[in-house]
Amino acid sequence: MRLVGAVFVLWAAATLTFFGLRLIPGDPAQAILGGPGSQASAEALAQVRAEYGLDQPIGVQYVAQLGRLATGDLGTSYSLKSPVADIIGSQIGGTLLLAALALLVAWVIALGLAVWSTRGGRVAAAVGSTLEIVAAAVPHFWLATVLVLIFSTALRWFPAVSTAGPEGLVLPVLTLALPLAGFLGQVMRESVLNALEAPFTLSARARGESETGVRWRHVLRHGALPGVALSGWAFGWLISGAVVVETVFARPGLGRTLLNAVQLRDVPLVVGVVLVVALGYVLMTLATDAATRLVDPRARFS
Amino acid sequence: MPLRRHSGPPRPAILRSLAALGAAALLLAGCAAGPAATTATPASGGTLTYATGFGEPTCLDPHVGGNMPQALVGTNFVESLFSQDADGTIVPWLATSGTPSADGLSWDIALRDDVTFTDGTPFDAAAVKANVEHMQDPATASSTAILALGKVTEVQVVDPTTARFVLSEPDSALLESLAQTWLAMESPTALQRTQEENCESPVGTGPFVVSSWTKQDNITLVRNDDYNSPPAGSAHEGPAYLDEIVWRFIPDSATRFAALQSGQVDVIDEMQPDNVVAAESSDQLDVLTGALPGASIRLELNAGYAPFDDEKVRKAFIASADVNPGIESLFFGTVDRSYSVLSSGTPFGASYPDDFAIDPDRANQLLDEAGWTGRDADGYRTKDGQRLTVDFPISTNQSIPAEQSLFEQIQATTKEVGFDVELHPLDLSSWYAALGAWDFGVTSAIYTKNSPDVLRILYHSSNIIPAPSGYHPNNAHVSIPELDADLTEAGQTTDADQREALYADAQKILSDGAYVLPLYDHLQKIGYGPRVQGLSLLPTLQIPTFYDAWVQQ
Numbered sequence: 001m002r003l004v005g006a007v008f009v010l011w012a013a014a015t016l017t018f019f020g021l022r023l024i025p026g027d028p029a030q031a032i033l034g035g036p037g038s039q040a041s042a043e044a045l046a047q048v049r050a051e052y053g054l055d056q057p058i059g060v061q062y063v064a065q066l067g068r069l070a071t072g073d074l075g076t077s078y079s080l081k082s083p084v085a086d087i088i089g090s091q092i093g094g095t096l097l098l099a100a101l102a103l104l105v106a107w108v109i110a111l112g113l114a115v116w117s118t119r120g121g122r123v124a125a126a127v128g129s130t131l132e133i134v135a136a137a138v139p140h141f142w143l144a145t146v147l148v149l150i151f152s153t154a155l156r157w158f159p160a161v162s163t164a165g166p167e168g169l170v171l172p173v174l175t176l177a178l179p180l181a182g183f184l185g186q187v188m189r190e191s192v193l194n195a196l197e198a199p200f201t202l203s204a205r206a207r208g209e210s211e212t213g214v215r216w217r218h219v220l221r222h223g224a225l226p227g228v229a230l231s232g233w234a235f236g237w238l239i240s241g242a243v244v245v246e247t248v249f250a251r252p253g254l255g256r257t258l259l260n261a262v263q264l265r266d267v268p269l270v271v272g273v274v275l276v277v278a279l280g281y282v283l284m285t286l287a288t289d290a291a292t293r294l295v296d297p298r299a300r301f302s
Numbered sequence: 303m304p305l306r307r308h309s310g311p312p313r314p315a316i317l318r319s320l321a322a323l324g325a326a327a328l329l330l331a332g333c334a335a336g337p338a339a340t341t342a343t344p345a346s347g348g349t350l351t352y353a354t355g356f357g358e359p360t361c362l363d364p365h366v367g368g369n370m371p372q373a374l375v376g377t378n379f380v381e382s383l384f385s386q387d388a389d390g391t392i393v394p395w396l397a398t399s400g401t402p403s404a405d406g407l408s409w410d411i412a413l414r415d416d417v418t419f420t421d422g423t424p425f426d427a428a429a430v431k432a433n434v435e436h437m438q439d440p441a442t443a444s445s446t447a448i449l450a451l452g453k454v455t456e457v458q459v460v461d462p463t464t465a466r467f468v469l470s471e472p473d474s475a476l477l478e479s480l481a482q483t484w485l486a487m488e489s490p491t492a493l494q495r496t497q498e499e500n501c502e503s504p505v506g507t508g509p510f511v512v513s514s515w516t517k518q519d520n521i522t523l524v525r526n527d528d529y530n531s532p533p534a535g536s537a538h539e540g541p542a543y544l545d546e547i548v549w550r551f552i553p554d555s556a557t558r559f560a561a562l563q564s565g566q567v568d569v570i571d572e573m574q575p576d577n578v579v580a581a582e583s584s585d586q587l588d589v590l591t592g593a594l595p596g597a598s599i600r601l602e603l604n605a606g607y608a609p610f611d612d613e614k615v616r617k618a619f620i621a622s623a624d625v626n627p628g629i630e631s632l633f634f635g636t637v638d639r640s641y642s643v644l645s646s647g648t649p650f651g652a653s654y655p656d657d658f659a660i661d662p663d664r665a666n667q668l669l670d671e672a673g674w675t676g677r678d679a680d681g682y683r684t685k686d687g688q689r690l691t692v693d694f695p696i697s698t699n700q701s702i703p704a705e706q707s708l709f710e711q712i713q714a715t716t717k718e719v720g721f722d723v724e725l726h727p728l729d730l731s732s733w734y735a736a737l738g739a740w741d742f743g744v745t746s747a748i749y750t751k752n753s754p755d756v757l758r759i760l761y762h763s764s765n766i767i768p769a770p771s772g773y774h775p776n777n778a779h780v781s782i783p784e785l786d787a788d789l790t791e792a793g794q795t796t797d798a799d800q801r802e803a804l805y806a807d808a809q810k811i812l813s814d815g816a817y818v819l820p821l822y823d824h825l826q827k828i829g830y831g832p833r834v835q836g837l838s839l840l841p842t843l844q845i846p847t848f849y850d851a852w853v854q855q
Contacts, residue, residue, distance in 0.1 A: 263730060
């Protein structure tokens with residue numbers, strides 16, 4: 001059942017992407033040949049259209065594309081002129097690393113903030129909740145620019161554009177992690193507060209457990225549940241954030257590949273990237289389901 | 303037109319190098335105990351990192367397609383038959399001279415006999431022929447080179463050092479066309495590989511060689527140690543100084559500038575006006591600017607369709623579009639207002655400032671005369687119930703933020719007389735589609751070409767409709783027989799005085815008819831850090847050349 005659902009999600013993603021790209025104005029052939037400072041001739045355009053099958057009716061193009069996808073062939077990129085699978089293979093590592101680190105850092109910040117602000121009284125609660133709201137509301141492109149201005153231009157602690165070493169990851173990861181930590185922190189604090197007033201907390205306290213023990217063993221387990229559930233959604237959100245972050249920090253990755261491909265109307269590449277992201281989303285949802293069962297014994301029996 | 307090497311006055315590149323040498327010497331004299339790293343003479347070695355905002359080429363062979371990103375990086379590893387000096391005069395490069403026949407229907411191009419491509423293939427007339435055939439082959443999918451070679455029917459190999467270009471009609475812009483990087487010479491041996499291979503690692507005669515290309519990250523270029531073919535006007539001979547150039551793609555202009563400021567990269571292009579001001583006031587950074595040849599940045603009024611098919615409405619628009627305050631405030635004094643369709647980097651440009659005077663009263667009177675007498679609730683003029691709407695598609699790939707703000711100011715000032723200018727920011731593909739469908743009232747399109755013949759491409763009536771492609775460089779839809787005659791004749795004659803008179807007349811016709819509103823020169827703005835010395839722009843397309851550049855270790 002889950003497999004059928006997953007296949008449906010992938011088919012829908014490919015179909016919506018294909019027609020979405022072809023419905024917006026813009027001729028892929030013009031984009032393949034075009035760019036600032038160049039103007040394509042009629043002959044060159046006709047040649048490109050024939051070469052890429054763009055002169056066929058759109059229904060024919062769709063069926064051909066779907067047929068190739070069904071056999072596992074992602075096709076060849078219009079713009080980069082190499083197999084889509086190779087391009088994705090070479091770009092996916094950087095994006096996954098970025099997303100995974102951002103998710104980890106966001107979790108650490110959100111948990112820390114949730115625990116601290118529910119313990120420190122009214123002022124801490126107000127500060128915590130304000131920080132979360134501000135962080136969640138900040139757009140990536142703005143945050144990225146501000147971080148570059150502070151940590152690259154002024155303080156010179158971290159490079160403005162990506163480098164091979166780990167220091168180049170700090171600002172991109174923070175840009176993605178801070179708003180996400182805001183979201184996660186908001187839902188977690190809410191459920192931590194609920195858990196603190198729940199009967200099982202009272203009974204744990206009555207058994208004589210320390211405040212720290214109560215918080216880490218009982219309350220946090222409860223408080224983390226919505227965070228775990230949100231992590232599946234966060235994956236998709238991080239990939240869309242990667243489009244901005246990889247562009248601003250000039251990092252190679254799937255997000256930047258996707259942006260370039262959309263601008264060039266590179267249908268095979270866009271569909272390929274979207275399929276991979278959709279697959280990742282499906283897998284991530286399955287993983288969060290499993291994680292929820294692990295954290296919440298009640299889910300194992302439902 | 304025979305050409306001598308090293309003709310004319312000293313080239314700016316030399317002057318700049320001398321100035322740099324002088325500055326370095328002063329610096330050395332001023333601080334005797336200063337760092338030993340400061341050298342007064344060019345030092346070989348080192349890596350220079352260049353960050354481009356023009357985007358990543360999809361193919362490194364500039365014959366394929368043919369755009370600015372390809373020309374920028376290609377200038378390092380492929381070379382052209384000719385170059386141009388700061389005045390636009392043709393100077394030798396891989397060719398030593400070009401001589402037209404009496405009827406102008408063929409040109410004999412004399413070639414250097416001592417140049418070798420970096421794969422060992424000799425450069426000769428057969429190589430020139432193979433290159434022209436490659437550019438004209440539809441399978442190459444050239445757009446820029448094939449257009450520039452429109453009048454060339456074939457190349458004949460007269461002898462190994464003489465290539466004869468046979469033309470269908472005289473072409474006064476032939477040598478200028480051949481000077482462009484998009485028509486550069488590549489190894490005929492390498493051209494026989496698949497296009498995919500040739501796109502990855504084209505083989506030329508340049509001072510650097512493509513070593514690797516990591517997509518979306520960088521292109522690494524290494525020095526060609528056997529190099530011997532610098533263009534006339536270069537500051538030195540023999541191989542380049544730099545060991546290596548790392549060519550990076552940084553699309554965000556703020557990040558690019560931050561990377562330059564922090565020393566992470568050495569040279570950046572596509573500087574925004576505020577960054578130019580910041581760099582000029584910094585003692586660490588320097589800026590090189592040059593007006594790109596071809597058309598100026600300008601608004602083109604679509605005279606083929608309503609409302610701008612009425613000359614009075616066009617004149618009213620131009621009389622109410624107040625450009626100067628915007629240029630002064632938005633560009634921080636980094637550009638000057640232009641009143642010429644041609645860039646100041648192109649010969650034979652003519653200015654008619656009086657035709658662009660701001661006069662709202664006259665604009666109102668013209669619109670009344672044209673029948674746009676009604677006013678709707680929002681204050682826009684109407685005629686027969688139709689609002690005076692002007693659609694303005696803007697390419698966000700080509701228009702920088704300051705320019706888009708300038709368009710907003712034009713929208714505001716023309717609104718005062720009743721125009722409803724609707725700005726539509728579009729990505730490149732959508733913008734091309736809007737232009738192809740004539741779905742616009744006014745637009746701004748860049749056209750870079752190192753010859754006044756750009757006027758023929760942009761305003762000859764034959765360039766209105768090649769229907770199947772939707773491609774029409776004549777966005778203003780100008781169709782005037784006298785203008786066509788001027789532009790055709792100017793494109794054929796090699797007599798400089800006659801060309802000047804014809805181009806002046808053509809530009810007056812355009813100005814009188816209010817088809818174009820010139821705004822400012824399209825500038826190449828290159829910023830560089832304190833390590834970099836000897837950097838200059840090749841005048842042909844104002845592209846930075848790293849042949850004479852070196853870095854302080």
